[in-house]
Amino acid sequence: xxxLEATNDLYKQAALTPDVGLxxxxxxxxxxPGLSIPTIMQEMNYxxxxxxxxxxxxxxxxxxxxxxxxxxxxxxxxxxxxQVGGVTGVDxxxxxxxxxxxxxxxxxxxxxxxxxxxxxxxKGDALNLPIESESIDVAAQNCLFNIFKTEDLKKAIxxxxxxxxxxxxxxxxxxxxxQHMNEAxxxxxxxxxxxxxxxxxxxxxxxxxxxxxxxxxxxxxxxSYRVLSPNHYPTDELIHIESIEIAAIKDPMPEDGxxxxxxxxxxxxxxxxxxxxxxxxxxxxxxxxxxxDKTAAAxxxxxxxxxxxxxxxxxxxxxxx
Ligand SMILES: C[S@@+](CC[C@H](N)C(=O)[O-])C[C@H]1O[C@@H](n2cnc3c(N)ncnc32)[C@H](O)[C@@H]1O
Numbered sequence: 087x088x089x090l091e092a093t094n095d096l097y098k099q100a101a102l103t104p105d106v107g108l109x110x111x112x113x114x115x116x117x118x119p120g121l122s123i124p125t126i127m128q129e130m131n132y133x134x135x136x137x138x139x140x141x142x143x144x145x146x147x148x149x150x151x152x153x154x155x156x157x158x159x160x161x162x163x164x165x166x167x168x169q170v171g172g173v174t175g176v177d178x179x180x181x182x183x184x185x186x187x188x189x190x191x192x193x194x195x196x197x198x199x200x201x202x203x204x205x206x207x208x209k210g211d212a213l214n215l216p217i218e219s220e221s222i223d224v225a226a227q228n229c230l231f232n233i234f235k236t237e238d239l240k241k242a243i244x245x246x247x248x249x250x251x252x253x254x255x256x257x258x259x260x261x262x263x264x265q266h267m268n269e270a271x272x273x274x275x276x277x278x279x280x281x282x283x284x285x286x287x288x289x290x291x292x293x294x295x296x297x298x299x300x301x302x303x304x305x306x307x308x309x310s311y312r313v314l315s316p317n318h319y320p321t322d323e324l325i326h327i328e329s330i331e332i333a334a335i336k337d338p339m340p341e342d343g344x345x346x347x348x349x350x351x352x353x354x355x356x357x358x359x360x361x362x363x364x365x366x367x368x369x370x371x372x373x374x375x376x377x378x379d380k381t382a383a384a385x386x387x388x389x390x391x392x393x394x395x396x397x398x399x400x401x402x403x404x405x406x407x
Pocket of ligand 1: 211
C-alpha cells in the first residue's frame, strides 16, 4: 500500500469514527455572532490551526477548500461568503465527504443563516484538482500538505497556484519541523498520515511556495504543536513540531525576489523627520513599519539608525516590501 493509500485509509476511519485527538490544536473554538459550530464538527477538527481570516474574505470571493475533514472551516468560510456555491470543498475520501455532508445538516439546524448548498462538495485529489484554472480567489488547506512527500507537495502547491486568479491567495495551516527527522519516522506511512512525520522546515516550505511562483508570503502565526519523544516514537532525541499559518499570494514575482513577511518591523531613529530609501519605503522617525525580510536586510545595510526587530512569526498585514 502506498503512503497515499494509507492516508486515504486513515481518513476513511476518521470519517466513520471521529478521532478527537487526531490533530487537536490550541486554537480556541470560534465565537462570532450567530455562528454555532456543531459538536460533531469540533470532534472532527483534524486541522492544526486556522485558515479562515475575515481580511481575506472581502468582495464575495470564490473559495476553494481542499481536504474537508468534518467541515468546520467550510462552515466558517460560508459564514463570510453566504452565497450558493460560494465555497467549494474537495476531498479524495468518499466517507469524509459523506460525513461532512451529514455535519452540514446539523449545522443548518444550529445556524438559521446557513444552507448546505452554500458549500459544493466535490470528490477530487489535491494532486489533480477538478477545478478550472484561474477561477478561485481564496484557496485553503489545513493539515493536509504536510503529509505529502516532496514531489507530491510540489504538485499540490502547483495545483493551488494554477486554480488561483492573479493576486488570489493560498491560505494554509500546517505542521513544520526545524529538526532532522530520521528515515524510520519519515517512512512510517501512518505517522505521516497523522501529520506527525512529514513536516519540513519553514524555510523549505517557503521556498517551495516561491518556486511555484507566489511573489508574496505572509507567516501569520507559529505555535507549538507536538513532540515526538523517544519513549513513544522511533527517535533518539525529542523532536519538536510546530504549526504555522501561512498565506501565499499570487502576486507577480518581484525582480529582486519574493517578499516574505515573517513579522519584522523597521524603526528609523536618526535626526531627520523621515528616511526615504528611494525604493518605496518611507520611515517616519520613531514610527514602526512592517517590512518583509528582504527589505529588512536592505534597510539594515542602508543605515545604522534603523532598528530592525526579530521575526515575530505573527504578520497580520500593513507595511510594504
Ligand atoms: C488532517 S485532515 C484535515 C481536515 C480538515 N482540513 C480540518 O482542518 O479539519 C486531512 C483531510 O484531507 C483529506 N485528504 C487526504 N488526502 C487527500 C488528497 N490527496 N486530496 C484531497 N484530500 C485529501 C482527508 O480525507 C481529510 O479530510
